[in-house]
Amino acid sequence: MDAKPLTTVNISFQTLRRKPFRTTGLIVLVALLAFTLFGGTVLSKSLEDGMNSLSKRLGADILAVPYGYEADIQSAMLRGEPSTFYFDAGVTEKVAGVEGVEDVSPQLYIATLSAGCCSYPLQLIGFDPETDFVIQPWMLNALDHPLADGEIVIGSSISAKVGQKLIFFNQTFSVTAQLDKTGMGFDTSVFMNLATAKQVARESERLKAHPVAENADLISSVMVKIKNGYDVKDVANSILQAYAKDGVHVVVAKNMISDISGNLRGLTTYIFILAGVLWALAVGVLIIVFSVALNGRKREFSIFRVLGATKSKLVRLILCESCLISIIGTVAGMLAAALVIFPFSTYISALLGLPYLQPSYGTLSAVAGLSLLISFAVGPLASIYAAVKIGRSEIYSTIKEGE
Amino acid sequence: MKNRLLSGIAVAVFGLLLALVPVCIFPACAKVIETAAGGTVPMKCFWSGQAEIGVGLLILCGGVLLIVFKSPLTRIGVSVMTALAGVLGLLVPTLLIGGCEMSTMACRMTTFPAAVVLSILTVAACAANAHYLWRQNKNLPVKTDGR
Numbered sequence: 001m002d003a004k005p006l007t008t009v010n011i012s013f014q015t016l017r018r019k020p021f022r023t024t025g026l027i028v029l030v031a032l033l034a035f036t037l038f039g040g041t042v043l044s045k046s047l048e049d050g051m052n053s054l055s056k057r058l059g060a061d062i063l064a065v066p067y068g069y070e071a072d073i074q075s076a077m078l079r080g081e082p083s084t085f086y087f088d089a090g091v092t093e094k095v096a097g098v099e100g101v102e103d104v105s106p107q108l109y110i111a112t113l114s115a116g117c118c119s120y121p122l123q124l125i126g127f128d129p130e131t132d133f134v135i136q137p138w139m140l141n142a143l144d145h146p147l148a149d150g151e152i153v154i155g156s157s158i159s160a161k162v163g164q165k166l167i168f169f170n171q172t173f174s175v176t177a178q179l180d181k182t183g184m185g186f187d188t189s190v191f192m193n194l195a196t197a198k199q200v201a202r203e204s205e206r207l208k209a210h211p212v213a214e215n216a217d218l219i220s221s222v223m224v225k226i227k228n229g230y231d232v233k234d235v236a237n238s239i240l241q242a243y244a245k246d247g248v249h250v251v252v253a254k255n256m257i258s259d260i261s262g263n264l265r266g267l268t269t270y271i272f273i274l275a276g277v278l279w280a281l282a283v284g285v286l287i288i289v290f291s292v293a294l295n296g297r298k299r300e301f302s303i304f305r306v307l308g309a310t311k312s313k314l315v316r317l318i319l320c321e322s323c324l325i326s327i328i329g330t331v332a333g334m335l336a337a338a339l340v341i342f343p344f345s346t347y348i349s350a351l352l353g354l355p356y357l358q359p360s361y362g363t364l365s366a367v368a369g370l371s372l373l374i375s376f377a378v379g380p381l382a383s384i385y386a387a388v389k390i391g392r393s394e395i396y397s398t399i400k401e402g403e
Numbered sequence: 404m405k406n407r408l409l410s411g412i413a414v415a416v417f418g419l420l421l422a423l424v425p426v427c428i429f430p431a432c433a434k435v436i437e438t439a440a441g442g443t444v445p446m447k448c449f450w451s452g453q454a455e456i457g458v459g460l461l462i463l464c465g466g467v468l469l470i471v472f473k474s475p476l477t478r479i480g481v482s483v484m485t486a487l488a489g490v491l492g493l494l495v496p497t498l499l500i501g502g503c504e505m506s507t508m509a510c511r512m513t514t515f516p517a518a519v520v521l522s523i524l525t526v527a528a529c530a531a532n533a534h535y536l537w538r539q540n541k542n543l544p545v546k547t548d549g550r
Contacts, residue, residue: 339523343519
């Protein structure tokens with residue numbers, strides 16, 4: 001066996017090794033706390049960023065959709081679930097005439113088919129570049145000219161490069177730009193102008209009957225921007241009162257975002273409550289364990305004192321033991337959380353069905369640092385009482401008590 | 404004895420899980436490629452899954468051997484080989500074979516991340532075991548018969 005110097009760290013390490021069951025239990029407890037704290041914070045931060053991305057990109061105040069398809073447009077926007085719903089293009093003009101409406105822009109949704117190798121049903125979104133105020137503003141960085149016929153812009157999750165040709169329904173399209181990750185349904189969507197979208201619909205008729213191929217005057221939704229000084233709810237009610245009989249229904253963007261924000265707040269609160277409870281539990285259990293262990297180790301500490309250890313050496317020993325437990329548990333817990341949260345981020349996003357955008361490396365480092373600090377603090381905090389108690393005791397009385 | 408059992412069981416469980424990931428835990432995409440001749444062949448991710456089953460079984464055997472063999476030097480050798488099998492498990496979906504291009508496909512979303520995580524755990528466990536055994540036995544005299 002190697003002869004190791006009797007440093008505080010070496011003695012503490014050997015003490016922990018002598019009680020493997022207790023040490024493992026305490027490490028697991030701290031690891032559980034670190035896992036919840038780091039994993040939970042990254043999860044809630046990713047959802048928060050996804051939510052911010054959604055509200056930044058949802059430039060419309062009201063979305064007019066065919067009656068009964070309110071949930072479909074939310075699925076298409078949040079999760080990119082391909083949807084097909086249509087009403088007459090004349091709705092655009094009708095909605096534009098409602099008092100309080102400033103701008104309107106039609107959109108056409110076409111879903112591709114799921115067949116063959118590596119194919120995945122995609123949402124093709126056709127928009128009118130002349131009237132659009134929703135999609136083009138955040139495409140500006142990626143696109144240097146208005147979308148021409150036959151040109152497409154693809155979401156970040158679509159595997160193709162700028163300049164590459166993509167084939168939909170036996171028609172070739174040129175990829176002119178690829179968007180940054182948005183964390184929402186737009187990542188798996190393909191954007192094109194209305195004329196191109198209608199052409200796609202006509203081509204798709206060869207495989208499957210498509211309503212737009214038979215009637216070119218169909219659109220899927222109308223994005224509505226209201227004038228300053230008007231209340232969104234009032235304008236939405238006016239649209240409903242005037243055109244509900246024509247099968248027009250409205251989705252108020254703010255309500256959609258506040259619904260999701262509400263769910264998100266609930267989830268974040270649960271995560272932090274759980275982390276708080278685990279933190280208190282970890283501190284409580286460690287205080288009890290160190291106090292109990294201290295009583296059982298009075299004789300051991302007295303012998304250290306007799307051998308020449310100072311009181312401060314004993315204090316350092318106890319603090320070092322707790323720090324070792326804390327650091328091993330914290331690192332293990334954070335690594336475990338990283339192994340779940342990062343590789344499975346797409347799966348988690350699909351399971352939650354909410355906009356999910358992983359934070360930047362800077363934010364991740366800050367979250368990791370904070371989680372490390374909070375989890376690590378458990379050990380030293382819990383052992384302060386035991387350390388102070390042993391620091392005050394006298395050799396003789398400690399030996400007597402330990403007998 | 405305790406270390407032998409613990410390390411062997413841990414590695415065997417990682418191997419078993421890795422072999423089961425493409426079979427039943429997180430199966431890869433099930434679609435097939437239609438060839439020009441009208442036939443069908445499985446996609447790339449299917450073959451990645453098959454390779455992972457093989458690597459998983461190899462790691463499982465490594466775990467069993469870690470339990471069976473008592474000689475520290477033999478166990479160091481088995482640990483190193485099993486760690487290398489773990490590296491292979493890591494390379495199959497990321498570099499050697501790969502899978503679908505879209506990140507939302509089943510293979511990219513679940514099968515490969517699970518395989519990567521289990522491979523990392525296998526490499527870490529085997530490397531730690533080899534290091535521990537080497538430190539414990541670095542002064543052990545090596546006999547000519549290898550015991």
